[in-house]
Amino acid sequence: MSVNSLGFDRAPENTRVVVAMSGGVDSSVTAALLKDQGYDVVGITLQLYDHGVAVQKKGACCAGQDIHDARRVAEAIGIPHYVLDYESRFKDQVMEEFADSYIRGETPIPCVRCNQTVKFKDLLATARDLGADCMATGHYVQRTLGGSGKAQLTRAVDLGRDQSYFLFTTTQEQLDFLRFPLGGMEKPEVRALAETYGLTVADKPDSQDICFVPEGRYVDVIERLRPGALEAGEIVDLDGNVLGHHEGIIRYTIGQRRGLGIGGVTDPLYVVKLDPANKRVIVGPKEALDTRAIAVKDVNWLGEPVGADGIEVLARVRSTRPPVPATLRLGDNGDAMLELHDPEAGVSPGQAAVFYDGDRVLGGGWIAKTVSADKRLAAI
Known part of the structure; x- marks a missing residue:
């Protein structure tokens, strides 16, 4: 029997796949596409924070309206759908760290923490408990197989939508279980599929805000979580x-x-x-924002860890910027030092530094400290 589109040597109807459904167009199309291909699809949506507040919230994932939208899509395409209350673990693992990071003078990325903990750890374990062969998401990223047959994480075809930066904490074991059906598509193609499948979310706007930060007012969230901060x-x-x-x-x-x-x-x-x-x-002044080197902690490797001599990589130090040439060296404690060939402006502790070999993700870590190109700032 030939290998199916998800990489298993069995018929699609004998392959169970759990789809993480946020209620947006991308995850909805992922579920509909896999159902259309004949897979045994189960949809799961996470309730991550207070439902009463969420119902009134627009432009964020996992809010009350989004749970409703995910349920409607699941009914329309004929798959079972479950809503899991992950509110307490989301608060403990994502929101608390978000507040503490700002207090430390950092600029956190809670979406990465959410993928690292709630989604790709807790939800993935639930998918296994449901007897799934794999879990699929609507992320714009590709999972490819290297020459050794080992799963690799690579950038999406639609580079403007590529989300590999937000998935750098994915472990090899998780990557072996995950699938990203939209990685080879561009956004207009995905919306066209949503229209073809008759999904009510076909024209739904993309999420813009952090889901638990109403209208971008993150200070209000921190004050609530850390009174007196x-x-x-x-x-x-x-x-x-x-x-x-x-x-x-x-x-x-x-x-x-x-x-x-x-x-x-x-x-x-x-x-x-x-x-x-x-x-x-x-x-x-603006030139004082230029950073020439970055200390990176808690590095996760999807490729082989670099040696002491270092390697040349492409490094992405902000989600909104393309990767830039850099030299990556590993420290004695497993952390890394990233030396940028040309200074980058506005790099902040708390953000991520992700390393690429071409389009392939080698790994990444959290920015612990920056070394300014301005000697006056470097001395502070």
Whole structure:
């Protein structure tokens, strides 16, 4: 018997696949496509935070309306559908870390933490419990097989939609179990399929916000989770001169220009560093945002770990930017140092650094510290 489209040597109807359904067009098309191909499909949607609040929320995944949409799609295509209450584990594993990260002066990526914990750990375990042969998601990323037959993670065909940056924490064991049917498609093709299948979500807008941050007001979330976290302090320049005062460093992010709360300055100033220990926001000219090296912690490898001599890679240090040339070296403790061939602006601790060999993801980790190209900032 020939291997089916999901890589199993059995008929599709004898292959059970759990689809993580967020209620959006991508995961809905994933479920409909696999059902159309004859697979034994089970849909699962996660309730991740307060349903009463979620019903009123637009532009975010896993909200009340999205759960309703996922259920309607499952009914329309004729598959069983379950809603799992993961609210407490989502709060513990994603929201709490989000708040703590901002307090540490970082800029976190909760969507990566969600994939790392709730989705690709807890949900994946549930899929196995349901007897699934694999779990499929609507992510725009490709799973390919290398020469050794080992599963690899590679960028999507639609590079404008590629989500490999957000999946760098995926382990080899998880990747062996996961499937990404949309990785070889472009977004217009996916929406056209949604129309073909008659899905009610065909024209549904893509999610823009972090699901638990209403209208981007992350400070409100942090204040609720960490009362008293807003500690006032000074806004200083690169020479330590006090230019103003702030009401909490969590209100500021690296690269921010507007809303700094300082006056009487002729040249534009940007947030170039956050100093939580001294409750200081450090500002400087645009060129002070340039980063030449990055210390990376908690590295996850999908390729072979690099040796002490290092290797040349393409590194992605922001989700909205393309990969850039860099040299990657492994430290004694398993962490890594990334030396950028050309400085990148606005790199922030708490974000991710993902390493590529062409389109293949070699691994990635969390940005622990940045080394500025500006000697004055490097000395602070």
